[in-house]
Amino acid sequence: MIDYSREVLDNGLTLIHHHDKTTPFVIVNTLYKVGAKHEDEHRTGFAHLFEHLMFSGSKHFADFDKPLQEAGGENNAFTNNDYTNYYDMVPAVNVEIPMCLEADRMVNLNINKKSLDVQRKVVCEEFKENYINQPYGNVWHILREMVYEKHPYRWPTIGKELKHVEDATLEDVKAFYSKYYQPSNAILVLAGNIEKEQASTLAKTYFGELTGSAVEKRIFEEPEQTMAKEKTVYEDVPLNAVYVAFKICDRLHPDYYASDVTSDILSNGTSSRLHQKLVKEEKAFVEIDAYITSSDDIGMFVVEGKITDGIELQKATDLIWAELKKMQEEKVNESELQKCKNKMLTYMNFSEASLLNRAISLAYYELLGNANLINEEEEQYDAVSAEHIQQFAQKTFTKERSNTLFYLKKESK
Amino acid sequence: MIIPQIHDIDKITFPNPEEIRLKNNIPLFGFNGTQNDIIRLDLIFNSGRWTEPARLVAESTSKLFKSGTAALSSFQLNEQIDSYGSTIKATAGYNTFNVSLYCMNRFLEPSLQLLKTCLTEITFPEHELELLQKNAIAKLKVSQEKNDYLADVAFKKTVFGETHPYGYETNEETIRNITQALLQQFYKQDLQPNNCTVFIAGKYGDTELQLIDKYLGEWTQEQGIKNTENNGFQVVKSDRKNIRITKEKSVQASIIIGKEFFNKHHEDYASFVLLNTIFGGYFGSRLMSNIREEKGLTYGIHSGLSTLKHSGVFSIQTDTNLENLDVCLREIYLEMERLQNELIPLKEITLARNYLLGKFLGRTDGPFNQIEVFKSYFVENLTINKFEDFVETIKQTDALSLQGLAQKYLQKDTMYEVVAG
Structure with missing residues (x-):
């Protein structure tokens, strides 16, 4: 059980406090409800580029990192399709340092040409390092565009193409900032060795006076898929790979937990079905994995595998489908289900040992609309039944809802 | 404010x-x-x-x-x-x-x-x-x-x-x-x-x-087995200081510059950790400030000391666009020289030291961090008392001794340079 308290300041900023007196640290975690899905289709990669610019200094503090490091602290940030998250970890005595830095950059960020010029280049190097200069590096660019028809999940966080990042102007960036970086669009978590009263007082002192405007919550639509899609690309890769993807429910849908457990039955651990059957018995795959993307809106269920040399693509794909069919035709037995639940429970328990994980999870669950999911999820997973898994498989794993990407080596062309 | x-x-x-x-x-x-x-x-x-x-x-x-x-x-x-x-x-x-x-x-x-x-x-x-x-x-x-x-x-x-x-x-x-x-x-x-x-x-x-x-505890030892530790390995360093691996169609190159180094037993270990922090060990380091934050040549650049039981490695690692390769290499060596030729300002030392002390504090936080640190000392035959000694040394290392360390350990001609891409 993770204790926390929640409070909304007058300007709309949500504060969550979680006390852990066993640690010498406090974590100041700020989540902004803006991610790649809020971008314009012709100007993608902005949310992530913007995350880099948040370290450019603000009106009252020329540098963000230095005061924090001098306070013995450390910080980092990440952006995904749904949100952007910044965290600072400091020794408890210095908690006010990240508080004033975060508050100032929430409304007074110093956006200037020099830092934009540099960070544009840095992000382009990041793009090349992770998405161009890597075997299979562009697979998510291809797969997302294939699976989603309308939803902005069509592009990855790094951006659709390098050019979008290269073309970002100061005006674009300023407009993005004033639209999304608002107290009412943020969730502040104070976790660690800090009392509730102090957390509340400090939040009011540093953030309470910030003013801003409301941010409109956008609803994104995505039509049901009714026809199978298939695509083949040839690249400089040493092994053929296949990706089979299906659109699934959103994060708060009752099917979400069933979908996660289904992916675990298929591929979590050496004794899981896909690994045992396809890698070990059939020797058709070098490695194979099944997972869900856990996005806020319509998610993806993906099976991906690197195919053993000499195995026909058709055979490899048929083998995957045979396992998916089996999930539809036969109920998983209780012991296999319990195995997956035990693995999930162990994972959750170990993950909770980290204060940073607890802080980020609280912010994320609050974004979903219920911070207490941090305490409820264990039960949600435990409640998943064999029937529910079968129903989920039946409605999800159909040919007409499938997206198959063959990512093949050039020589096989 | x-x-x-x-x-x-x-x-x-x-x-x-x-x-x-x-x-x-x-x-x-x-x-x-x-x-x-x-x-x-x-x-x-x-x-x-x-x-x-x-x-x-x-x-x-x-x-x-x-x-x-x-x-x-x-x-x-x-x-x-x-x-x-x-x-x-x-x-x-x-x-x-x-x-x-x-x-x-x-x-x-x-x-x-x-x-x-x-x-x-x-x-x-x-x-x-x-x-x-x-x-x-x-x-x-x-x-x-x-x-x-x-x-x-x-x-x-x-x-x-x-x-x-x-x-x-x-x-x-x-x-x-x-x-x-x-x-x-x-x-x-x-x-x-x-x-x-x-x-x-x-x-x-x-x-x-x-x-x-x-x-x-009831696991019994197999009879007649003696654990021997082979200490007869010879380090054979390459004669060539520059290794270039060409890979067609790369847009970037991976760079590693470094050499064999000491481990935690060496008297200069803790002070060198501080020097490394300033050089390329954290986000505010000189390599990061110059090559990423000033020039935008890379997504990330880091230097680090990894210690092994019988040796250690010091290295600088980064990835950069092929057309920027020369300027990137030049700037790395330039930063090494600056540490040898100029005293590091006190403000910069304090910043890096405090950051590092925060990291050391983190290593004491909770059983899982503690066990990691304890094991890393144990496998190098060190007792955990050394941890607190290192903290003290880091607190006391001054600009002059950092310059001395740079002159002793960061000479360009002692480094190997590997570029792949």
Whole structure:
């Protein structure tokens, strides 16, 4: 059980406090409800580029990192399709340092040409390092565009193409900032060795006076898929790979937990079905994995595998489908289900040992609309039944809802 | 708005572990006190690449650590472990063989029983080995498409030589040469109680310790086996200082610059950690400020010291656009020279020192951090008292001694330079 308290300041900023007196640290975690899905289709990669610019200094503090490091602290940030998250970890005595830095950059960020010029280049190097200069590096660019028809999940966080990042102007960036970086669009978590009263007082002192405007919550639509899609690309890769993807429910849908457990039955651990059957018995795959993307809106269920040399693509794909069919035709037995639940429970328990994980999870669950999911999820997973898994498989794993990407080596062309 | 006063971090103390002996004399060190009922158990054997009978035997043993017994197939064994939600994982290091168990307390007993099975009954079935070899070769091909992998392999080979355990390269031939007999020999020779130390972290009491003693304390030593440590390895450094690996169609190159270095036993260790922090060890470092934040030449650049039982490595690593390669290299060497020629301003030292002290404080935070640090000292034959000594040294190192260290250790002509891309 993770204790926390929640409070909304007058300007709309949500504060969550979680006390852990066993640690010498406090974590100041700020989540902004803006991610790649809020971008314009012709100007993608902005949310992530913007995350880099948040370290450019603000009106009252020329540098963000230095005061924090001098306070013995450390910080980092990440952006995904749904949100952007910044965290600072400091020794408890210095908690006010990240508080004033975060508050100032929430409304007074110093956006200037020099830092934009540099960070544009840095992000382009990041793009090349992770998405161009890597075997299979562009697979998510291809797969997302294939699976989603309308939803902005069509592009990855790094951006659709390098050019979008290269073309970002100061005006674009300023407009993005004033639209999304608002107290009412943020969730502040104070976790660690800090009392509730102090957390509340400090939040009011540093953030309470910030003013801003409301941010409109956008609803994104995505039509049901009714026809199978298939695509083949040839690249400089040493092994053929296949990706089979299906659109699934959103994060708060009752099917979400069933979908996660289904992916675990298929591929979590050496004794899981896909690994045992396809890698070990059939020797058709070098490695194979099944997972869900856990996005806020319509998610993806993906099976991906690197195919053993000499195995026909058709055979490899048929083998995957045979396992998916089996999930539809036969109920998983209780012991296999319990195995997956035990693995999930162990994972959750170990993950909770980290204060940073607890802080980020609280912010994320609050974004979903219920911070207490941090305490409820264990039960949600435990409640998943064999029937529910079968129903989920039946409605999800159909040919007409499938997206198959063959990512093949050039020589096989 | 002005910045609130920054407070110095109070004294950093590392807690002493609980230390007991199992019935068969295996030492056990423990850090207790997580909130959740979970246990992480680590067994460290004095072993690894250093003692293996042929190349890749230690690593392959670790990968086939749950590959089946006379009574249980690999699937059956793994299914039993998975059924408790537990994880048993083996990894081979340069000087150690490590076995870890992660589990919830209520499943500790069956998990320990399975751990014992993995430690004593694995037969390394031929068909499991064959599949491992086949898939390892396929995965190797994927790695060899990555510039950073190619650079890392070439760098280690250059610094330690192709025959040294710290330097040898994995290739198809070494993978093919592994045999069942070699794995069985290594397993029997190295995974013995008198060669083992146990570490526990999580939430535990007498019940848990008694269970551990029941399963690991009653593990009997095989007669007639002596653990020998081969110290006859010769480091053979390359004559060439510059290694260039060309990979067609790369848009970026991976760079590693560095050399063989000392480990934690050296008197300059702690002060050098501070120097490295300033040079390239954190986000505010000179390499990062100049090459990323000022010039935008890379997504990231880092320097670091990794210590090994019998040696160490100092290296600078980055990836950059091919057209910026020369300017990137030039700036790296320029930053080395600046540290030798100019005194570091006090403000910059204070900043890096405080940051580093925050990191050291983090290493004392909670049983899982504590056990990691404790093990890293243990495998280098150091007691944990050294931790607090290092903290004191870092507090006292001044600009003059940092300059002295830069002159002693950061000379360009002592460095190897590897570029892949």
